[in-house]
Amino acid sequence: MKEIIIILGPTASGKTALSIEIARKFDGEVINMDSMQVYKDLPILSAAPTKSEMGDIPHHLFGHVDAAHPYSTGEYILEAKRAIDGVLSRGKKAILVGGTGLYAHSLTQGMVETPPVPPEIRAKTRKLVEADRKGQYNRLKKHDPYYASKIEANDIVRIARALEVFEATGKSLSDWHAEEQPPILKNGSWQGIGLMPEREPVYEKITARFKAMVSNGGLQEVEALWKRGLAEDLPAMKALGIPNLIEYFEGRAPLDEAISSAITQTRQYAKRQLTWLRNRAADWKKYPDAQSILRDLK
Structure with missing residues (x-):
C-alpha cells in the first residue's frame, strides 16, 4: 500500500465514509479532492463530511x-501539495478523496496553467460567439489555428474559452497549453482507486440524498448565497443544485420543478x-463497492 491513496x-x-474508514484503519489523514467541498458556504449541497462523520x-x-x-x-494543487507534505511528515498516509477528475489528473499527470480572464472580457466574448458562432470560429482559426483544428466549429464553449484567453493575454490557448506544469505526485508514489458502483443504485441515492439536503438546510444554504448577489459565473454558484434552486427563489420555477x-x-x-474514470483513469x-476496496487494501 502506497503512502498516498x-x-x-x-x-x-460512498467515498466519504470509505476515506474515513481507510484513514482510521491505516493511520491516515483525509485530504479533500472535490472542487465544491472547498467552499465554506455550501457544506450541505456539496455533501461535505460533517464533524461527527470526521470523528477523530x-x-x-x-x-x-x-x-x-x-x-x-x-490554487488547489498548491494547497494539496502542502497538505500532502504535512501528512507525510507526520508519518501518516495521505488519503485524497473526491469526485473532481481534473484535480486527480492535475496531481498525477500535471496541469495546464492558464490565466484568469476578467469577467467583462469573458462576458463580451461569449456574447460575440453566441451571436456569430461561424464568424468567431473563423477568427479563432486566424489567432490559434492549431486549437481551432482540434475542436468542432459549433463548439461554442471551447471557441469562447480560446478567444477570451487570447483577448485577455494576447497569447493563444495553444501557447498556454505548451507550458504544461509537471505533476506534483511522482510515478510510484501514489495508488489510484476507482469506486465504480452500478449506475442505477447511484441514481437512486442521488434522488434520496438531494431531497434530504433540501429538507435539512440546503434550501436555506442556497437562499443565503442568492441574497449575497454573487456573480452566477463563480465556480461556487455553479455547484449542483444551486442554479436550479436560485430559479425557485427568483420565481422562475416552482420548488418541485427546481428539485x-x-x-x-x-x-x-x-x-x-463514471465515464471519466473508465477513460481517463x-x-x-x-x-464496485467500498467493501471490495477494504478487503483488497493491505
Missing part, C-alpha cells in the same frame, strides 16, 4: 474558501464521472 468516484457513491480523523482543505472567491485548480431538474443534472454529472484499479 487517491480515491475517485461518482457523487453519492484529521481532514484538510474542506470548507476553507469563501463562495465569492473564484478558486482555481492551480427535479437538479436531480436530473446531478445524475448526468455522475454518469460523466484506465490503469487504476476499479471496485
Whole structure:
C-alpha cells in the first residue's frame, strides 16, 4: 500500500465514509479532492463530511474558501501539495478523496496553467460567439489555428474559452497549453482507486440524498448565497443544485420543478464521472463497492 491513496468516484457513491474508514484503519489523514467541498458556504449541497462523520480523523482543505472567491485548480494543487507534505511528515498516509477528475489528473499527470480572464472580457466574448458562432470560429482559426483544428466549429464553449484567453493575454490557448506544469505526485508514489458502483443504485441515492439536503438546510444554504448577489459565473454558484434552486427563489420555477431538474443534472454529472474514470483513469484499479476496496487494501 502506497503512502498516498487517491480515491475517485461518482457523487453519492460512498467515498466519504470509505476515506474515513481507510484513514482510521491505516493511520491516515483525509485530504479533500472535490472542487465544491472547498467552499465554506455550501457544506450541505456539496455533501461535505460533517464533524461527527470526521470523528477523530484529521481532514484538510474542506470548507476553507469563501463562495465569492473564484478558486482555481492551480490554487488547489498548491494547497494539496502542502497538505500532502504535512501528512507525510507526520508519518501518516495521505488519503485524497473526491469526485473532481481534473484535480486527480492535475496531481498525477500535471496541469495546464492558464490565466484568469476578467469577467467583462469573458462576458463580451461569449456574447460575440453566441451571436456569430461561424464568424468567431473563423477568427479563432486566424489567432490559434492549431486549437481551432482540434475542436468542432459549433463548439461554442471551447471557441469562447480560446478567444477570451487570447483577448485577455494576447497569447493563444495553444501557447498556454505548451507550458504544461509537471505533476506534483511522482510515478510510484501514489495508488489510484476507482469506486465504480452500478449506475442505477447511484441514481437512486442521488434522488434520496438531494431531497434530504433540501429538507435539512440546503434550501436555506442556497437562499443565503442568492441574497449575497454573487456573480452566477463563480465556480461556487455553479455547484449542483444551486442554479436550479436560485430559479425557485427568483420565481422562475416552482420548488418541485427546481428539485427535479437538479436531480436530473446531478445524475448526468455522475454518469460523466463514471465515464471519466473508465477513460481517463484506465490503469487504476476499479471496485464496485467500498467493501471490495477494504478487503483488497493491505
